[in-house]
Amino acid sequence: MNKFDAIIIGFGKGGKTLATELANRKWKVAVIERSKKMYGGTCINIACIPTKSLAYQAHQGEDYIEAVHNKDQLISSLRQKNYDNLNQNENIEVINGEASFLSDHEVQVKDAGETKILTADKIFINTGAETVIPTIDGIQDSKFVYTSTSIMDLKELPTKLAIIGGGYIGLEFASIYSQFGSQVTVLEGSSKFIPKEDRDVADAVLQTFTKKNIEVKLNAKVIGMKDVKDGTVISFSIDGAIQELKVDAVLVATGRKPNIEGLNLEAAGVEVTDRGAIKVDPSLKTTVPHIWALGDVKGGLQFTYISLDDYRIVRNDLFGDHSHTTNDRDVVPYSVFIDPPLSRVGISEEAAVEQGLEIKVAKLPAAAIPRARLINETEGFLKAIVDAKTNKILGATLFCAESSEVINIVSMAIQTGQDFTFLRDHIFTHPTMSEALNDLFSQIK
Incomplete structure (x- = not known):
């Protein structure tokens, strides 16, 4: 012993x-x-x-x-x-x-x-x-099913990739493999795309995915799959209508x-x-x-x-x-590394409204940021939620280039109890994505 x-x-x-x-x-x-x-x-x-x-x-x-x-x-x-x-x-x-x-x-x-x-x-x-492996007919026997761990060991890029689950892990892989050249289809069982985010944010992400030829199917209930010679055929239903999709790889991203x-x-x-x-x-x-x-x-x-x-x-x-x-741990930021990355800290606009808070909302398109134009990454926008009574920052969502870095600045401002004017008037270096916080919070009156 x-x-x-x-x-x-x-x-x-x-x-x-x-x-x-x-x-x-x-x-x-x-x-x-x-x-x-x-x-x-x-x-x-x-x-x-x-x-x-x-x-x-x-x-x-x-x-x-x-x-x-x-x-x-x-x-x-x-x-x-x-x-x-x-x-x-x-x-x-x-x-x-x-x-x-x-x-x-x-x-x-x-x-x-x-x-x-x-x-x-x-x-x-x-x-x-x-990884949670859902109970789906044929999933255990298929030779073409992967987890977020095993798919990264594939030495050959899948031509057609289906992702079961439209959560953040699934979206990251959808973005990655689409950029490498895979034809990606996301099968999400919910009727809402990324339900934890505000609808304007979710819509913007979905539009970006569509531009990148990533197909997202909502209300898609996967029924089963059956292997064929060079792939597997997934059966799923949307509003009761049965559909089939043949792919050469399936990523299970259901949590x-x-x-x-x-x-x-x-x-x-x-x-x-x-x-x-x-x-x-x-x-x-x-x-x-x-x-x-x-x-x-x-x-x-x-x-x-x-x-x-x-x-x-x-x-x-x-x-x-x-x-x-x-x-x-009231304030914990997170980033989803899609392209561009989606980052958030604090509460969303919808959550603030549900809580009955009196708020002010600011939005700034990424295309308005000099740094975004310089690096030719103008997709997305920045959004901030401020308490109208206290001027405290309640939350922010950044769907733009380098948002995974910038979100930490907002997080520290919230954690230290700063008014929104702290970021509005802060001196940032130029040209950077972080200086966009000046313009974003200048919209709060």
């Missing part, structure tokens, strides 16, 4: 950062990872970094096969760097294998027929999330769920929510006080920067004044 001060299950962003923190405090730490291809976690290996690598190269007009090769080299390098960062620390032991609880202090690790039993005073679960399978949480007394996520309090403690959960496995927003903040919360809980909790 191996005794540690801390066991971390999962090599994700929150877990790996915490491991270094604890090791630097002279804790003896075990980091368990079931796959050697997942050192560093979801973001580095199968999500943020590889998808953004492909998105960037597609935007630059790179050849698909070369782009995949470049992506693989990048991921391999980052994965090795992450492994070395932990493995070379004398206080950290990286252990490969499947982890499962034996009790609230004991974890069993199985790998290639070998079993180890580890014990620790404190345990941290950082096992991430996994992700917390990865708790095999952990045997019951043995530790760790409870889960009705959505299958590990139940945590604002300090990320589970229902067992000496066991914490970080990252996607606890449910909620699935972003690597949330996992990093989870680490900060746990660090503060262990060594600080317990002041930093999940209750501090």
Whole structure:
């Protein structure tokens, strides 16, 4: 039996950062990872970094096969760097294998027929999330169905690609593969396109997709699929009418769920929510006080920067004044890396109206920004929502080039309680996309 001060299950962003923190405090730490291809976690290996690598190269007009090769080299390098960062620390032991609880202090690790039993005073679960595979006739047997992970390993560009699910992950892949040259069809079961966004934003994104020959079919209920010689035929219904679509690749993008399978949480007394996520309090403690959960496995927003903040919360809980909790996350920005990227922070116009708030709305076309014209990326617009009574910024949606950078400026202004005049009158460098915030907020009277 191996005794540690801390066991971390999962090599994700929150877990790996915490491991270094604890090791630097002279804790003896075990980091368990079931796959050697997942050192560093979801973001580095199968999500943020590889998808953004492909998105960037597609935007630059790179050849698909070369782009995949470049992506693989990048991921391999980052994965090795992450492994070395932990493995070379004398206080950290990286252990490969499947982890499962034996009790609230004991974890069993199985790998290639070998079993180890580890014990620790404190345990941290950082096992991430996994793709949800819907119940569709023929989906399990098809040779042409891929997840967001496996499709990026295709060495040949699909001629015709169907994406089941019109959420943000599906839209990113639609944009990427369309730019590489695939004929893309998105099958979305809802009657509303990106329902969390305002309708003017959703309409603008849909128009942009249409210009790029990405077909979006709403109210599309996928019934089944059947493989043929060189692809698969998808059957789906729209308003009761059955249609068929033949493609040579299908991407399943119907969401992700917390990865708790095999952990045997019951043995530790760790409870889960009705959505299958590990139940945590604002300090990320589970229902067992000496066991914490970080990252996607606890449910909620699935972003690597949330996992990093989870680490900060746990660090503060262990060594600080317990002041930093999940209750501090009123303002979290996000970006969807379509072309141009869609970024948002705070509430939408529709949400503000539903809450009965008195608001002022400003909009600015991207074509009015000198930087957008300079780089020849004039698609989209910027939109801001301001509280008419307090002059506080309630939210902003940026559908324009470089919005993933600019949105962080708006986020900080909201987080620090600035009036809209702060961004209206701020001195930005020129020519940049961020200086458009001057013009956007100048429209608020």
